[in-house]
Amino acid sequence: MGLNGALFLLLVCAAARAAASVRDGPLLNGNFEHKPHTSQMNGSRVLGAHAIPYWTVTGFVEHIKSGAQEGDMVLTVPDGSHAIRLGTESTIQQQLSVTRGKYYSVTFSAARTCAQDEKLNVSIVPGDPPGELPIQTVYTSSGWDSYSWAFKATRGLVSFVIHHGDDMLDDPACGPIIDNVAIRTLNPPHATHDNMLKNGDFEEGPYITKGSPWGVLVPPLNEDHVSPLPGWMIMASSKVVKYIDAEHFRVPHGSRAVELVAGLEVALVQEVDTVPGSSCRLEFSVGDAADKCAASPMIVQVATAGGSKSVEYNSAGTGGFKRDKLDFTAQHNRTRVVFYSTGYHMTSDGTGTLCGPVIDHVSLVCVPPTHARR
Missing domain, CATH: 2.60.120.260 (Galactose-binding domain-like)
Known part of the structure; x- marks a missing residue:
């Protein structure tokens, strides 16, 4: 095995064992620019569960490059040159070291590809049941939107999970592209004598990726x-x-x-x-x-x-x-x-x-x- 191969294996093993200690900003390899080794790929499809550094994947997951051609469609990414695509019944997750009892908001960019009625389930394990993010409506001309989702940590070690379901059973590769995954610790403000509303100036909210031209969408919640x-x-x-x-x-x-x-x-x-x-x-x-x-x-x-x-x-x-x-x-x-x-x-x-x-x-x-x- 050459030096590059050895370094790659060390990186993958470390990523599989260690949880990322959370700081405000992008998750480790949150933009997916650290790509799998060619031995862990079949074309754009990711073969190994731990092939993408710092992430674990299941199901039909692709690591795509901006500008890749798929039929009449050219795949694009919002930042850098790589992103991941979640096919039918696929999951990508990263283990995080958080503070029990604290609140966190996760932000990521998503774009539809071939299905009109796509939905993403986002969750923290262990934690509350998954939240569903509807991505049917496209709010920007680029086709990319950034979404936010929040949770309260019930454990110090959790896994952040994005799951894509069975929208297009006839095409297992069909699904949304995900990029720019980031996190922010929330510090919910209290009501005061001068303002009975909490966070009336909206200064406390999800992480906004630097240079992002489209803001962050806050979805409906129970x-x-x-x-x-x-x-x-x-x-x-x-x-x-x-x-x-x-x-x-x-x-x-x-x-x-x-x-x-x-x-x-x-x-x-x-x-x-x-x-x-x-x-x-x-x-x-x-x-x-x-x-x-x-x-x-x-x-x-x-x-x-x-x-x-x-x-x-x-x-x-x-x-x-x-x-x-x-x-x-x-x-x-x-x-x-x-x-x-x-x-x-x-x-x-x-x-x-x-x-x-x-x-x-x-x-x-x-x-x-x-x-x-x-």
């Missing part, structure tokens, strides 16, 4: 699951909101915000404890991300049990925002705050990229009724 956007729930059947940053977009306040890219089909929601009869003021910013999302007007519906309001914002698609407020009286011990876009929008550059109004800098302050103060 109310008892961990949100990649602490404090907030995404209420929808299969649509998402987009988490954006000031490095790549225009945001009204701070360095993070949320863009409502799916119209009436998704709502951004948070519930807070309130005293019935309290006088409440909800303040917020509505704007655009400077992503050529031009519309006059964009309309955001803001709603609580105590009242609702339609907020119009005339967008030129070049950035900007307006402050607005909703005054209402709390009706119950729990008050649900809801934001959603009443329209569907695309960028004005003709690429078909979905976009929408931006929500940021949200605060809620309630003053209890006089008899509650005594």
Whole structure:
């Protein structure tokens, strides 16, 4: 065996035994640029369970190169020159060393190839049941979207798993391409006297890959699951909101915000404890991300049990925002705050990229009724 072969075997053995100690950023070989040895490949198909350094694979998994031709389709990757493709009933996983009781968000890029109704199951083992990420809707013109998913660590050593099911049984190779897998430790903020909402400025959220031009999609989740956007729930059947940053977009306040890219089909929601009869003021910013999302007007519906309001914002698609407020009286011990876009929008550059109004800098302050103060 030559020197290169020996070094390769040492790398594979170390990857199979050791768990990656988590730090914010890409997972070990999260962009799949460290490729399998040629002896572990049949064309693009990965043959060995531990052939991809730092990962374990099962089923029909391919390690692809950007520009590879498949029929009439040219495969592309969002970063570097390599990615993996998950075929029917295939899995890729990496073992992680995490802190028990901490919250984490995982981000990865995905693109459909030959199936229209593709879905990915993401999970932590041991942990809660898998979460399903719908990737049927493509939100960007490139065909690539970045998705986020979150979990609470119940053990110090866990495995992060992405599984692709049986969408195309007649073609075992058919499935999505995965790249740029990264992780971030979440530190969920608390409500304060000045703001009863948690994470009202959206500064705490999933990892955004440096140089990524499309933000991170936050999918719908059951109310008892961990949100990649602490404090907030995404209420929808299969649509998402987009988490954006000031490095790549225009945001009204701070360095993070949320863009409502799916119209009436998704709502951004948070519930807070309130005293019935309290006088409440909800303040917020509505704007655009400077992503050529031009519309006059964009309309955001803001709603609580105590009242609702339609907020119009005339967008030129070049950035900007307006402050607005909703005054209402709390009706119950729990008050649900809801934001959603009443329209569907695309960028004005003709690429078909979905976009929408931006929500940021949200605060809620309630003053209890006089008899509650005594």
